Amino acid sequence: MSYGDVLVKTLYPLLAPPLAAALRAAPAALLAQAGEIRIRTGQPLLVVAGDGDVFLDAAGRPSDQAKAYVASGEDVAKTLQIVSRNSLYACEEELRQGFLTVAGGHRIGIAGQAVTVGGALKTLKNVSALNIRLAREIPGAADTVMPYAVAGPRGVLSSLVISPPRCGKTTVLRDMARQLSGGIARLGFTGVQVGIVDERSELAACRDGVPTADLGPRADVLDGCPKAVGMLMLIRSMAPQVIITDELGREADAAAVREARHAGVAVVASAHGRDVADIAARPFIGALITDRIFERYIILGDKPAVGTVREIAAAGGEIVYRRPGGIKACG
Amino acid sequence: MKLLGSAMVVAAGTGLGFSLAQRYSERPRQLGQLIGCLTALGSYVNYAALPLAEALARAAGGLDSPVGDFLRRTAGNLADRGWLSPREALEEAMDANGRTLAWERPERETLLLLGANLGATGREEQQKYLALVLEELRRIEREALMLRDQNVKLYRYLGVCGGLAAAILLV
Numbered sequence: 001m002s003y004g005d006v007l008v009k010t011l012y013p014l015l016a017p018p019l020a021a022a023l024r025a026a027p028a029a030l031l032a033q034a035g036e037i038r039i040r041t042g043q044p045l046l047v048v049a050g051d052g053d054v055f056l057d058a059a060g061r062p063s064d065q066a067k068a069y070v071a072s073g074e075d076v077a078k079t080l081q082i083v084s085r086n087s088l089y090a091c092e093e094e095l096r097q098g099f100l101t102v103a104g105g106h107r108i109g110i111a112g113q114a115v116t117v118g119g120a121l122k123t124l125k126n127v128s129a130l131n132i133r134l135a136r137e138i139p140g141a142a143d144t145v146m147p148y149a150v151a152g153p154r155g156v157l158s159s160l161v162i163s164p165p166r167c168g169k170t171t172v173l174r175d176m177a178r179q180l181s182g183g184i185a186r187l188g189f190t191g192v193q194v195g196i197v198d199e200r201s202e203l204a205a206c207r208d209g210v211p212t213a214d215l216g217p218r219a220d221v222l223d224g225c226p227k228a229v230g231m232l233m234l235i236r237s238m239a240p241q242v243i244i245t246d247e248l249g250r251e252a253d254a255a256a257v258r259e260a261r262h263a264g265v266a267v268v269a270s271a272h273g274r275d276v277a278d279i280a281a282r283p284f285i286g287a288l289i290t291d292r293i294f295e296r297y298i299i300l301g302d303k304p305a306v307g308t309v310r311e312i313a314a315a316g317g318e319i320v321y322r323r324p325g326g327i328k329a330c331g
Numbered sequence: 332m333k334l335l336g337s338a339m340v341v342a343a344g345t346g347l348g349f350s351l352a353q354r355y356s357e358r359p360r361q362l363g364q365l366i367g368c369l370t371a372l373g374s375y376v377n378y379a380a381l382p383l384a385e386a387l388a389r390a391a392g393g394l395d396s397p398v399g400d401f402l403r404r405t406a407g408n409l410a411d412r413g414w415l416s417p418r419e420a421l422e423e424a425m426d427a428n429g430r431t432l433a434w435e436r437p438e439r440e441t442l443l444l445l446g447a448n449l450g451a452t453g454r455e456e457q458q459k460y461l462a463l464v465l466e467e468l469r470r471i472e473r474e475a476l477m478l479r480d481q482n483v484k485l486y487r488y489l490g491v492c493g494g495l496a497a498a499i500l501l502v
Contacts, residue, residue: 013413082413085382086450089457092380123453 003136004028010104011132016078018058019045022069025060035166035306037132041076044068073128080127083108093224095123097200103212105135105170105205135205137213141168142175144309145298148320149176149268150189156180156242156266158293162273163300168307169270170202170246172300174213176268177203177244181216194219195240195265197230203246228252235263242266254284261293275299276313292316337502341494348490352483357433359475364398365438366468369445373461376454383417383450384409397431404428418446437471 012020022045023037036048044055044065055068083100084091094100099109112127142149149159159176163169183191198204198221204211206223215221220238222230227245234240243260245253248271260267273279276297280289288294292315301310301323312321368390375386384406391402401424408420415423421442425432434442445464452460 017414078414081416081450084450085384085413086409086417087376087380087382087386088451089376089454090380090382092453 002028002032004031006104007031007134010102011106011134014079014083014102016075016082018069019071019075019079022056022058022060023047026056027060027062030054030062034134036134038129039071039076039079039132040129041071041073043071045071076127076130079130080110092123096121098124099200101201101205103205103207105137105174105202105213107133107135107200107202109133135202136171137174138171138307139175139178139214141171141307142173142179144321145172145176145312146179146184146189147187148296148312149298150180150184150187153188153190154192154241156192156268157295158261158266159268159296159298160248160279160288160294161268161270161298161300162275162279163270164274165272166306167300167302169300171307172298172309173244173246173268173270174203174215177219178214178216180242180244180268181218183216191216191218192241193239195231195234195238195243196221197225197227197234197243197245198223199225199227199230200246203244226252228256231256231260231267235260235265240265242268244268246270247272248285248288249282251284254288257288257293258291267294276317296320333502337498340498340501341491344492344494344497345487345490348486348488348493351490352486354433355475355479355482355486358435359472359479361396361398361433362438362468362472362475364394364396365442366465366472368392368394368398368402369461369465369468373458373465376461377458380454397428397433401425401428401432416446417449417451418443421446435475438468441467441471 008024012024015023019039026047030047030049033050034047038046038048045068047054047056054062055065057063057067058069083102088095091100095110099107101107109131110124110127111129112124115122115125149157151157161169161173177194177196181191181194183189194215196204196215196219198206201223203213204215204221204223205213206221209223211219211221220234220240222234225233227248228250231243231245234243243265246269248254248257248269257267257269271279271285273282276289280286295315297313299310299312301308308323309321310323311319313319371392372386372390375381375389381389387402387406387409391399391406404424404427405420408415408423409417425439425442441464448460
């Protein structure tokens with residue numbers, strides 16, 4: 001199934017009809033590279049792909065800005081209505097966070113007018129811009145990583161996936177979850193019980209609590225649950241051998257990672273950053289590096305393609321894998 | 332022969348009277364059911380935060396009546412065609428099930444107004460709005476009950492008597 005077909009099934013039914021029509025007719029090669037679709041009231045429909053931005057006209061043809069299809073307020077409102085399934089009350093938390101995750105794992109970022117109560121953000125109204133970040137399930141995205149992340153038939157090394165935004169952290173993490181849960185025959189790894197805390201519903205792309213991404217046969221998902229609470233809950237309730245979670249950052253996250261490691265559970269997580277030194281300088285999670293809580297650091301880049309493993313380092317900093325052809329920076 | 336004809340005229344008059352009376356007694360019954368279902372809808376929206384289509388279907392529960400059918404059809408419209416707004420889904424269901432619903436203009440308008448706001452705000456606001464709509468529906472129900480008390484007997488008697496009168500005149 002081509003990526004265009006995936007979008008036909010997962011994304012287009014959620015868009016206002018004129019937007020869906022334009023994207024349906026868009027060239028397959030463009031969609032295969034697309035990372036984001038931007039819809040802004042009164043502005044042209046924009047696909048952010050590989051190296052540049054492409055405007056689409058109403059018939060889905062790449063065109064210059066003057067001839068592109070201009071999204072109306074109605075397009076944005078209708079899309080939000082469909083995405084929320086006519087139930088904004090059920091998405092209050094997501095609106096506060098500024099994005100909704102839909103089937104297929106695509107993340108729809110929202111910008112509009114903030115409503116605050118007592119200084120705290122209550123919700124967003126008059127939504128004027130949507131950014132659809134396209135999710136890709138790429139089986140095999142973690143193939144390079146797995147030999148360094150497992151040890152023996154049931155051993156998992158705690159790993160931290162590090163990369164700047166849009167370099168494929170979540171894609172790699174998702175495929176690691178699938179391989180850890182399903183086993184890896186070529187490495188003699190038989191598979192372990194995997195617990196996933198999916199605070200932003202991106203990893204497992206749950207729909208009504210059930211994962212829509214392929215996570216193998218041994219994965220349990222706590223969907224929409226704060227990481228720190230969720231990790232401790234999983235340890236108590238589901239007895240996982242490895243816990244997987246996205247984007248560590250807060251103090252409570254770091255404490256929960258320590259707790260899990262003390263309980264003998266491996267942790268595979270990700271963090272925004274350029275390299276290990278960058279993360280080590282950060283508050284809270286920096287201490288996890290100096291205390292050698294993780295056994296592997298996996299650094300990603302986006303050249304030549306998103307999700308490229310630049311290097312893998314051990315706890316002490318020694319490089320155990322480096323991509324041939326030198327290191328390239330993400331942009 | 333005359334006797335048979337007269338009996339038929341009386342029966343027709345009685346039937347007409349009873350069917351008009353039935354409409355007056357059916358309306359408050361259906362309004363009562365609607366109020367019950369919308370109260371349940373409030374719980375599904377406020378506490379369980381279920382998506383609207385599912386909340387509507389559950390609120391209708393196993394209610395085997397025109398009101399249950401109407402709510403299930405609305406839920407089905409929303410689930411099958413996500414691009415419909417709640418108001419459009421309600422309107423379509425009302426058109427499709429109109430013949431079985433004994434509702435009059437005030438409750439239809441209240442429902443459509445509800446449709447225009449359903450799902451479009453946060454939980455707290457939905458709850459407040461539903462409470463307001465329920466209050467309005469209860470007021471309409473009280474009026475409907477009064478009309479029922481006044482009119483049910485009236486139309487039944489009128490039907491029988493009208494039938495008799497027509498039979499006498501014809502004979």
